[in-house]
Structures are given as structure tokens and as C-alpha cells.
Amino acid sequence: MLGVCGGGWHWYATHAQLVDLWLMSQPSDKKANQYGVTPQSTDFNDWYNEIVLKADLADYSPVRGAMVVKPYGWALWENIQKILDGQFKATNHEALAFPMFIPMSFLQKEAQHVEGFAPELAVVTHAGGELLEEPLVVRPTSETIIGHCWAKWLKSYRDLPFLHYQWGSVVRWELRPRLFLRTTEFYWHEGHTAHSSHTEAVEETLRLLEIYRSFARDYAAMPVIAGRKTDSERFAGAVDTYSIEAMMGDGKALQAGTSHYLGQNFAKAFEVKFQDENQKEAFAHTTSWAISTRIIGGIIMTHGDDKGLVMPPRLAPIQVVIVPIYRKENQDQMLEAARVLGTELKALGVRVKIDERDGLTNGAKYNYWELRGVPYRIELGPRDLEAGNVVLASRLGGEKEILARGEAIAGLPGKLEAFQNALLEKAETFRNSRIKTADTWDEFVDLIEQGFFVRAFHCGEVESEKKIKELTKATTRNIPMDSEGDLGAAEEGVCVHTGKPAAYGKRIIFARAY
């Protein structure tokens, strides 16, 4: 009955083969602790995979490498979106929507771009029951179709800048998918801007880098290194790529956001040109930038521990969970008391959940919410109620306090802020302890082997970067910005690998990366 496909396809009888593959990639419970999770120290990768599934953030899908983002994971993404969207609007960017399909020929117009993305493309060849004359690509990123549309819209320098962004999903066929970190379809925003001058476009690129850096630090409690990528790590088609690089709990790096100065590369490929103030024709200077659902993987691996997730309060879908403690005879009374408490906290802007589930022990509920990383838990029992107290347990450290009810309520917004700061401080202390400087090749190899971020001089040669990767699995993460303090300090030296004079005027960051 499916006439759309011509004949000749090999059909799965079922998709059982794929299901088997996922099941194999799922953890065995043998190694798990009392939270049902493999400890980080036993196997960090298994720990990660189990947390994502068991904390109900995401699930595998029947299509290879694609994920289902479950309500708890999507609520986190919605909070991320809300903060970033507000910052884009506050800096005069406008949301809009370009189509998900791009004619194949568009990708070929920018030579480096197509070379970078061709191996990862998903291609629509049939539609409406017919073979298409030109295949359509499901966007891996939208520079090309946006360039095409801008060329149509842009006439004069007065039309510029274009400050556009869109939320949505894109597709890149991944060989070794992992939930949130590398999925064939992932969610993101992509910003695209066009300017009349080089200077303005570079300013925009750096403005976004700073928005990303401060978002990661101030909301996700992830200290990151902002910097410029070396040539070999640039976005396909960019003049300069800037990134924020975070350190995960196993010491590996995660690129958590990128901002690209595209020069006039795409403008020339798509004829994005305008009449300048002197009536001369000029090509626009463009930028693009993105943060994706990958950052959720970063949050998990920055803050999580053997009990499970730890959510930074500013992004947490649930900041406080209330667990009413009751027997059959006082169930109604205790549920009601929990609801009243919840309402009072909500009135203070706290995101509260009341665990009204029946048939679970209190201990099981505590573990459930600890696994999900809720910053604070309030235990409310009959004796507490009578005494006008509540028991407050923090997900950090896990200590419990008995507090007067009023004090607990009034104090929670402040405690959430303190929790946020403590989380950042913890991550910073960890990170700072794991950034080391290497001046010799032996030191370098040794530190990388031990899982450190390594600050070293490099000659800037792509061949040397390749060789270093081959030998140590480490890549250049970025060239830290001057604003990165000691990490970005000017310094001269010789390449840790080739012994040639160092490029960049400072040490750069090497690490193994996700």
C-alpha cells in the first residue's frame, strides 16, 4: 500500500535488530549501587548512560541514533531556552523559521561547508509519491538556505544588520551516537547574522561567545574556557570559530557552544550583497552560533555524582520536592499540609513538586528525587506538622536540617541561590585542580594520560595537531581569550611537540574530549 517508494527496498520484518543493539548498549545492573547506578569511579560512561535513562531525561528511539527527550529532560531544555531566548531578544535578535529541507545543490556552493557536512547528511529523495528532481537535504545547519533568502531580502546597507535566530532540530548522521552528546537529530538554536562590516560581524561573534560563557557559568554553573579554535577545529566554512569548553567529571572536555565569524564566505557563495553608503556593491559579513541539547550532557557530567543528577537550581525543572510522610489514618491531612506548603513556596517563585504517590516507601521517594538531582527535599511528617517544623535535605552533601516552617519557606529562595553558587564553586575547584602546564613532550603525554587539561605552547601546524591526536587522543580545545585570566595570559615559548616557535602568543588548551 506504500506506493511512495518504488520497489526494491529491503524491509525489516521488525526493527528487532535495532532494539537489540540498544539493549546491548544499556547497562547491566550487576555493577549498580543502591541507587541502581554504576558508580562514576567504576565506569564513567556507563554511569552517564544509566543516569540519562534512569532519571527519565531521555530514551532511545526506534530510529538509529535519534533520541526521545522525555518530559523531565525537556523541562530542563525549556528552562535553558527561556534564559537564552531572553538574552537574544535583549540584544535585538529576532526569532524566525527557515524550512528544514535544503536543496542539495545549495550545500555545494560553499566548498569547505559541503566537504564538512556531506558525510553526515540525511537525504529526502521521494516526496508526494514521486522521485524528486533534486534531492533535499534535512538541514545539518542552515547557513546555505538562510544565505539564499538573505540575498533576496537584502538591498541596502539600511537593511542591515540582520540579527536572526531559530529554535528547532537538525540532523547529522552520527556513527557512534550517545544520548544528548551525539544524536542524529538534536535540538538547538542557530543564530545567523549579517553585517555591513568586518568589525561589526566580529563584535557580534564575540558578543555571542560572551552570552554563552556567562550562560554556562551563571545558569548551568559550568565554568568554561572561552577561546578561539585552531584552524583544524574550525566550523566548515568559517573564518574563525570560537568556543566555550567545559570540563566533565572524568576530566574530559566538552565543547558546549560555538560562535563563528564566517567572513564573506557564505555571502559570496549566495550573493548576499548590498549597496553601501557610497552606492557601491558590497558583500555582507556573516556570523552563526549555536548551543544544542549537548549542553544537557555537559550539565549531567559536570555536577552528577554516584547518587545521580545534581540540577543547578536556576535551570532545575523542580527546585524543591515535598515528600509528605503519613500513615493511612492521617494521609488526607498530611497531603493537604504538603499542598499548602507547596502553594506558599510557589508564591515565592520556587518550582515545587509534591510527591503524592502512594505505595512507595519514603526511602524510595528520597532516592527517586536524589537520582533526579532536585536541589532540596522537604520531608513533612505529622510530628513536624504539630511542632510547626519541616525537615530540609540538600542534594549537595545530603545533610538534613530541622527548621521552623516559616523560616524554611522564607529562606528557600536564598538557599537555592547559595546552592547554585556552591555548585559553581565546586565545579571550579575541581576544574582548576585539573588544569596543568606542560613544557616538555613527556610531561604533556603524562598529564594527558592522567586526564588533565594541559596548557602548552604549540607551533600552530595542522600536521602536528594530527600527530598529537594520534599519539595521545588529545585535541586542541581552544586558544583562551585574553579575558580568561591566567589561562589566557600572553607568553612566548616553543611548541611542546615540534620544538618550533609557538604560535598564538600564549599557551593553548589540549585535552581529550567528548
Added chain:
Amino acid sequence: MLGVCGGGWHWYATHAQLVDLWLMSQPSDKKANQYGVTPQSTDFNDWYNEIVLKADLADYSPVRGAMVVKPYGWALWENIQKILDGQFKATNHEALAFPMFIPMSFLQKEAQHVEGFAPELAVVTHAGGELLEEPLVVRPTSETIIGHCWAKWLKSYRDLPFLHYQWGSVVRWELRPRLFLRTTEFYWHEGHTAHSSHTEAVEETLRLLEIYRSFARDYAAMPVIAGRKTDSERFAGAVDTYSIEAMMGDGKALQAGTSHYLGQNFAKAFEVKFQDENQKEAFAHTTSWAISTRIIGGIIMTHGDDKGLVMPPRLAPIQVVIVPIYRKENQDQMLEAARVLGTELKALGVRVKIDERDGLTNGAKYNYWELRGVPYRIELGPRDLEAGNVVLASRLGGEKEILARGEAIAGLPGKLEAFQNALLEKAETFRNSRIKTADTWDEFVDLIEQGFFVRAFHCGEVESEKKIKELTKATTRNIPMDSEGDLGAAEEGVCVHTGKPAAYGKRIIFARAY
């Protein structure tokens, strides 16, 4: 260099053929009025197409039938999303995200579903440089992949209900695309819920119908008829489809939202089953529901006039535009005064835009914002400033008032509400004047020919509906709910077409439709 495609494709040298097609579909300016728009009375379809483009709501894309939603159009959609999303969350629905690709074999599991959607599918056959073993469909709607995942997640009646929804886009290959009304890719939310009983699922279906009805009325100022679809107009795979039907400015109907009771059809096809309270295995009862960017077309055609759009204030991206009137010598002073006024209005929650563009006449600016349907315009000139006055112009009627500055500011929120109500009242008066009752076939044909909604008895036979459509181009819109007052009143009679006894126990609505 694009190795992903095998060989043998016919490539466009350029996409010039497609561009030509769009240009042909674009209006000639010969018929346009002083706003640059063909009057509604001259050609309603041309008027619509021109408004969408000239008001910068959307543009054509290089991919056939897909649209680019421009910032002004997307801002309207964001406001629609915000309201509906709040209502979904308030009724305990959870947002999440299922992948855009669906294995082709999934669609075949529900016989009616695949029959309905097969002709409209876009199919990915290649990915990652290889021919896929099983082709993937770009979701036309997600019942199938969601059914598959639910089957994995659902164990016990305690897990139910699942109350899920997602925002995103879907693809249905359209033969006769029109911006917003029928595009190959369109934006929407799709809600999907699973329940343990028939009763609960039907309640959910009707709850959403009511959310849609009141959203259309209270926010879009679109009076709609809520009702059940006849058998021939049901969603492919549903037991019952409910819709809200709006009347456009040319008298034609627009289905603006649908809510489906799917019975156990999809649950059986995907084994969405659970242990009920008596430890017996049971299939879930499911629903699905959606409103898409089509409703933007509905807003345009409900409220627009020969000057352009009219935006309902509750959804308007810009509620008030301030046009400062100045000469070179007082430009700074007048711009500053406009900004101060804008800030005061923003503090009251009014969405304000200040038109600071230079080099345009005031008249050109007025036309520009009238075309875009901004409800109120404030003209602020030097003499007004001195006298402490502003000039306020309403997009409805176009009368101007001179008001004391403070009075204008304080009064605007109330005026916007009054504007919203006036818009609804106007739409209701128009609609009510164009719903007529027909008891004979001749009356029926005559009224349809004149562009009325026609209330008539019908026998319920699919064959007769087909014949009526063939003869008059009218289709059944819906069987109005009892709550629709006179329109839904119980009444017995004989079919206006076949003379057989009427089905449904009331008259139903016939109209030509978009």
C-alpha cells in the same frame, strides 16, 4: 563531491524554474490600492497572498511549498504558543520531544492511517552516505512513533494517563501550497494522550476542543463553531474527530484546530497495553490534537481589510506603535520623547514599537503599520509635546483622538481590551449574518453559491456528502456541539439532499472551505 547520492539524479543547474513559479503566483501591482494591496472585493485570494508577503509575515522558500516564517509572523506564532502552552501546562500536560524520522513500516501498522498519509509523505532513503535498509518518513504526524514508545514505557494503570505534547514542525507534501494555509512543512503542537478508560479519553478530547474553542474566541477574536466531524471528514485512524470551524472574510470555512478520539486503534496497532486494577491486560484509549500555523491564515482572513492586517491585541507582536514627528532641528528631542513614552507604556505591559526610521514620510509610516495591523498608533509631534498631548489613531475605523499624555498612557491597556472585544463582536456579527438555514435542495445550492455557511439536515451517508461536494464544492464542516446554542439545537428533519431521515438529531454545517 557529494558522494551521498549514488548517481543518476537530474540536478537543476539553478532553481530558476521554481523561482519563476513563485513569481507567477505573486500578485501584479496593477490592481493594488494605495496600500499596495489588491482590495478584498477585487480578489480575496490575491489580497491574502499579498498581505502575507507585504506585511512581512512569511516568504516563499526555495523548496516547493515550504515557507520561511519571517520575524513578524514568528512573533505572532510565539504569542500563540505562549498562551496555548500555558493552558496545556495548567491542565497537567507535559512537553517532550519525539524524533522527526519514523520508520516507514510504523505507518503501515494502522491501516487507515497509512492510507490517509501515504500520498503526502517525504521519504529519507539515504543517510550518512549510504542507502538506508529501511526508508524513514519525515513525520506527517507522530501517533505511530509515540505509540511505539508508549508501549515501551507503559506497564501499569498507575502510569496513566500519559499527557504529552510537543511543539515542532511536520511535513505533508501539498499539491497546491499556500502560505500558512497549506505548506509542505508547517509548525504546530501535537498533543498525544493515553488513558485507562474510554470515558477519560473522550473527556480529554473534549477538554482540548474547549481549550481550542476558547483560545480562538478569547485570544484570536475568532468566533468558531465547535463540533464533531462527519465520518468522511475524520482524521485517518480516529474514531471521532472534533474541530473548530471559523468563517473567513470571504465566507469560506477554515478548520482551525482538531481534537481526535482515537479509541484503541493505535493502542492495538502498537501494543500500548497495561495491567489494569484487576491485574488484567488492557489496551489504552488514546487521543491526539493540534493547532498549526494555519491559524495565522485564519487570523489574517478573519480580521484583515483593504488596508492590510488587523492584529487582535492579545496576540499582536506590537500593540502600539509610536511615530515621532520631527524636523532635522528637533529630531533628537522628539525621538527622546517617543522613547520615554514607550518606556512608560512598556511598564504597563503594553508591547510597544517606536518607529525611528529616518527618510520616510509620516504618511508612509502610517501606511506601513496599518498594513501590519498594529491596533494603535501614537503620533507625537512637537506641538503635541508642548501641549502635553498625543494623537491616538485606532486601526479599527481609523478615527484619531487627541488625548492628554497621561490619560492616553493610563487608558491604553483598557483600550486594547476594548479593541479586542470590538474585533470579536465585528467578526461575530459578520459570521452570524452569513449562517443560513436551508430546507430544500434549491435553497441549499443557492445559499452555498452565495458563500453562506448553511445549516441543513443530512442523512449521514458518505456517498451523499461526496455528491454534494461534487455539485456545490461544499463539504460538511461539523455537527455543532450542544453547547453551541441555536447552532447545536436538537431538531428532527429530512436530508436536504436525499430526503431520507436526518442523522445526528440536529442540523449540521455545510460550507466551502479552505
